[in-house]
Amino acid sequence: MKRGIGLQDLAxxxxxxxxxxxxxxxxxxxxxPGARDDQISAIHDLREQVQQLRSLVQAMRSDEAQYHAQxxxxxxxxxxxxxxxxxxxxxxxxxxxxxxxxxxxAAESAAKAGSSPLPLEDRVTSLEESTQLLxxxxxxxxxxxxxxxxxxxxxxxxxxxxNLFSNRxxxxxxxxxSYVPQPTSANANGNxxxxxxxxxxxxxxxxxxLAGARVTGNLQADFAGGFPYxxxxxxxxxxxxxxxxxxxxxxxxxxxxxxDDLFLSPLSPTSFASLAVPALSxxxxxxxxxxxxxxxxRFTLPNEQKITLQAGFLDNLSGAPPxxxxxxxxxxxxxxxxxxxxxxxxxxxxxLGRTVTLGTAGYYGRQDWGFNRHVDGWAGMAxxxxxxxxxLTLSGEFYRxxxxxxxxxxxxxxxxxxxxxLDPATQILGLNSIGGxxxxxxKANAKLEFNGAFGLDDxxxxxxxxxxxxxxxxxxxxxQNRSGLVNFIYRPRSNLVxxxxxxRLHTSEVISDSYSSSQVNMVMGVLF
Numbered sequence: 315m316k317r318g319i320g321l322q323d324l325a326x327x328x329x330x331x332x333x334x335x336x337x338x339x340x341x342x343x344x345x346x347p348g349a350r351d352d353q354i355s356a357i358h359d360l361r362e363q364v365q366q367l368r369s370l371v372q373a374m375r376s377d378e379a380q381y382h383a384q385x386x387x388x389x390x391x392x393x394x395x396x397x398x399x400x401x402x403x404x405x406x407x408x409x410x411x412x413x414x415x416x417x418x419x420a421a422e423s424a425a426k427a428g429s430s431p432l433p434l435e436d437r438v439t440s441l442e443e444s445t446q447l448l449x450x451x452x453x454x455x456x457x458x459x460x461x462x463x464x465x466x467x468x469x470x471x472x473x474x475x476x477n478l479f480s481n482r483x484x485x486x487x488x489x490x491x492s493y494v495p496q497p498t499s500a501n502a503n504g505n506x507x508x509x510x511x512x513x514x515x516x517x518x519x520x521x522x523x524l525a526g527a528r529v530t531g532n533l534q535a536d537f538a539g540g541f542p543y544x545x546x547x548x549x550x551x552x553x554x555x556x557x558x559x560x561x562x563x564x565x566x567x568x569x570x571x572x573x574d575d576l577f578l579s580p581l582s583p584t585s586f587a588s589l590a591v592p593a594l595s596x597x598x599x600x601x602x603x604x605x606x607x608x609x610x611x612r613f614t615l616p617n618e619q620k621i622t623l624q625a626g627f628l629d630n631l632s633g634a635p636p637x638x639x640x641x642x643x644x645x646x647x648x649x650x651x652x653x654x655x656x657x658x659x660x661x662x663x664x665x666l667g668r669t670v671t672l673g674t675a676g677y678y679g680r681q682d683w684g685f686n687r688h689v690d691g692w693a694g695m696a697x698x699x700x701x702x703x704x705x706l707t708l709s710g711e712f713y714r715x716x717x718x719x720x721x722x723x724x725x726x727x728x729x730x731x732x733x734x735x736l737d738p739a740t741q742i743l744g745l746n747s748i749g750g751x752x753x754x755x756x757k758a759n760a761k762l763e764f765n766g767a768f769g770l771d772d773x774x775x776x777x778x779x780x781x782x783x784x785x786x787x788x789x790x791x792x793x794q795n796r797s798g799l800v801n802f803i804y805r806p807r808s809n810l811v812x813x814x815x816x817x818r819l820h821t822s823e824v825i826s827d828s829y830s831s832s833q834v835n836m837v838m839g840v841l842f
Contacts, residue, residue, distance in 0.1 A: 388441060391441060392441050395441060462519075466521050466522065467519075467520040468517060468518070468519050469518040469520070470515075470516070470517060470842070471518065471841075472513070472514045472515040472841070473514050473811075473839045473842070474513050474839065474840045474842070475510065475512050475513045475514070475586065475589065475837065476508065476509075476838045476839070477508065477509050477510075477512060477587060477836070477837055478507075478835070478836040478837075479506070479507060479508070479509075479587075479833055479835045480504070480506045480833065481504045481505050481506075481831060481832070481833045482831060482833075483502070483504055483829070483830060483831025483832065484496070484497040484498065484501040484829065484831055485831050485833070488507055489507065489509045489512070490512070490588040490589075490591060491817070491833060492591065492596040492597065492797075492819075493596055493597070493725060493792065493797075493821045494819050494821040494829040494830060495789070495821070495829070496826060497829060504831075509549070509551075510537070510549070510551075511537040511538045511549075511551030511590070512536060512537075512538060512588075512589045513536060513537060514534060514535070514536045514556075514589065515534070515535050516532070516533060516534045516535075517533040518530065518531070518532055518533075519533075524562065526564060527562040527563055527564045527569075528562070528563045529561070529562050530560075530561045530563070531559065531560050531561070532557055532559050532561070532572075533557065533558050534556040534557040534558075535553055535554060535555055535556055536553075536554055536556060536589070536590060537551030537552065537553055537554065538551055538554055538590035539551065539552035539553060539554030540552045540554075556603050557572075557573055557574055557575065558572050558573045559571065559572030559573060559574040560572050566612045566613070566614070567609070567610065567612070568609070568610040569608075569609055569610075570606070570607070570608050570610070570626075571607045572605065572606070573603055573604060573605045573606070574603070574604075574606055575601075575603065576600065576604065576721065577606075577608055577624050577626065577656065577658060578600070578656045578658050578675040578676075578677055578721075579600040579601060579675070579697065579711055579713075579721070580673070580697060581697050581699060581709055581710070581711055582594075582599055582601065583599070583751065583753045583769075583799065584753075584755060584765045584801075584803065585765070585799060585801060585815060586801075586803065586811060586813045586837045586839060587813070587815040587817065587833075587835035587837055593767065593799060594751045594767060594769035594797050594799070595722055596722055596725045596726060596771055596795060597749075597769040597771050597796060597797035597819075598711070598749040598750045598751035598769030598770045598771050598797075599711065599722065599751050599769055600693075600711070600713055600718070600722045601721070601722050602628075602720060602721050602722065604629045604631060604720075605628070605629040606626050606627060606628040606629065607627050608625060608626025608656070609624070609625055609626065610622060610623070610624045611624075617663070618663065619661065619662065619663045619664075620661070620662040621661055621662075622659065622660045622661075622662065623657075623658075623659050624656075624657070624659070624660075625656070625657045625658075626655075626656055627653040627655060627656075628653055628654040628655070628656055628679070629648070629653065629654070630645070630647030630648055630650060630653050630654040630679040630680070630681070631645055631647050631648075631654070631679075631720030631721075632645055632646045632647045632717070632719055632720045633719025633720045633722075633726045633728050633787075633788075634646060634728070635787060645720075646681040646683045646684075646728075647679050647681045647720060649681075649682040649684075650680040650681055650682040650688070651682075652680060653679075654677065654678065654691075654720075655677070655678045655679070656675065656676070656677050657675065657676050658673055658674070658676075658695075659673065659674060659675075660672065660673030660674075660697075661673070665700070665701055666701050666703065666704060668701040668704070668707075669699075670699065670700050671697075671698065671699045672697075673696065673697045673698070674694075674695065674696050674697075675694075675696075675697070676692075676693070676694055676695070677691075677692060677695070677718070678690070678691070678692045679691045679692075679720070681728060681729070683729060683742055684735075685738040685740075687742045689716075689717045689728065689729055689742065689744040690716070690717070690744070691715070691716060691717035691718055691720075691744065692715060692716055692718075693713050693714065693715030693721065693723065694713065694714050694715065695711065695712065695713045695715075696711065696712045696713075697709075697710070697712075698710060698711075705756055705757050705758070706755070706756050707754070707755045708752070709752070709753055709755070710750060710751055710752030710753060711750050711751060712750035713749060713750060714748045715746070715748075716744045716745070716746045716747075717729060717744035717745060718747070719745070719788075722771075723747045723749065723771065724745045724746075724747040724771070725771060725773065725788060725792045725795055726788050727745050727773070727786050727787070727788050727790070728744065728745060729742050729744055729745060729786065730742070730743045730745055730777065730778070730780065730781055730784045730785070730786050731743075731781070731785045731786060732783070732784060733781075733783065733785065734785070735785065735787075741781070743777060743780055743781065745773055745774070745777050745778075746773070746777055747771060747772060747774065748772050748774075749769070749772055750769070750770065751767055751768060751769030751770070752768060752769075753765060753766060753767030753768070754766050754767075760805075761804060761806065762803070762804050762805075764800075764801070765800070765801050765803070766798075766799070766800045767798065768797070768798040768799075769796070769798070770794070770795070770796050771795045772794045772795075773792075773793060773794070775793060775824070778790070778791070778793055778824045779824060790824075791824045791825055791826065792821060792822075792823060792824075793821075793822040793823055793824050794821070794822045795819075796819070796821075797818065797819045797820075798817070798818050799815055799816065799817040800815070800816050801814060801815035801816070802814060808841075809841040809842065810839075810840060810841075811837065811838070811839040811840075811841065812838055813837040814835070814836050814837070815833075815834070815835045816832070816834055816835075817832065817835070818830070818831075818832050819831050819832070
């Protein structure tokens, strides 16, 4: 659309005409030959001034066109925001009753800004407020529900974890060692490496209410399931299931079904250097991610005290590795045609304004090793977490058991054989073991903490010597295994973890010497 001459343009034209008239009058008054040079100079000055005026007029026209375009764009954005606010207000009203007061005020302000000729600055301010409110509502929706195939909310979590490690001496596993095997020329000097395979992914599912219970689900996995047989496969860890459980919670009662932590041994030392298996595994810390069904009952007592009873059935595992990677054969515990049984009771109170917990547990699982060879596995356990001061906490566990390799006792061994396990004449012996761990945690402040722990797994030496040429699915000569660690954990932000850990391991053998090794592990992790 064509535009007429503006007042600014007219004023500039008048100024140019006045300058031109004045210059021409001056030129006519210069009648002498010596004044000719002055006339030429005056004409040049006039040309420069006219050119400057033309440039100024062009710049003003360009600015005016830009202002008009920005105003039209803001008007369109304002109209779109009004429509979005109206739709959002309608949605919030249908889902949760009347809209909040701030949403109504923002909607009214947007409507007024679109219907009345407010100044540009006021309209921009109103648009920014409306946009911020809309963005906040959108962020809230994304924070409360990850898109899923069902209508129920899902929350994604996990950690991206980098471990840089340096080992001195031989270890059973390079990145998160548990014991020290006999050194060889290939592993005696130690090693250095890095890994991301302890990174974890988790999903928390918030399901419906059923029979008065709140239903939730939990899925956790990592990349520590082994290595593909490919080039540089050591850095391509195989995806591995850790936890996949369903939980139903009433007021004081809960039912848990699925693969979950070993509820009989609920504590572990704090460590980001060992997430693929809990810290001090096979050195006094019993653990298993095992399918189970358990019931929990909580009783509230005076003075903030509580008694909790837990009882359940567990997949009866012996610790023996599977025969193949493609087909599942029954474990000796599963071959007994009955599950493992577990029972735990705990007391929770308040000391120094902090929570203290004391617990005891028992386990039983029968195992069938073929050819009518049966072993009864059992264990008694105790655990405690006691605050010593406002910043210092003592925690630990203790156990005594037999044939509990499936829970990590006896360095993963449940039984010993006198010879070839496939020979019907071979005798079998359930391995007795005793062990535990204790640790201290000092929280310097909300961002920094220090941890130290020591653990011991001690299979009975008389059992290890019972068969002079004994065999097992794990080295039958492994005896006492000790491990200790110290670390600091620093969280400069709530989702950023920096840590350094030193770990010392010492393992003895029955018919040989004892061996030691150490590891320094540097950690950087991002939680999400």
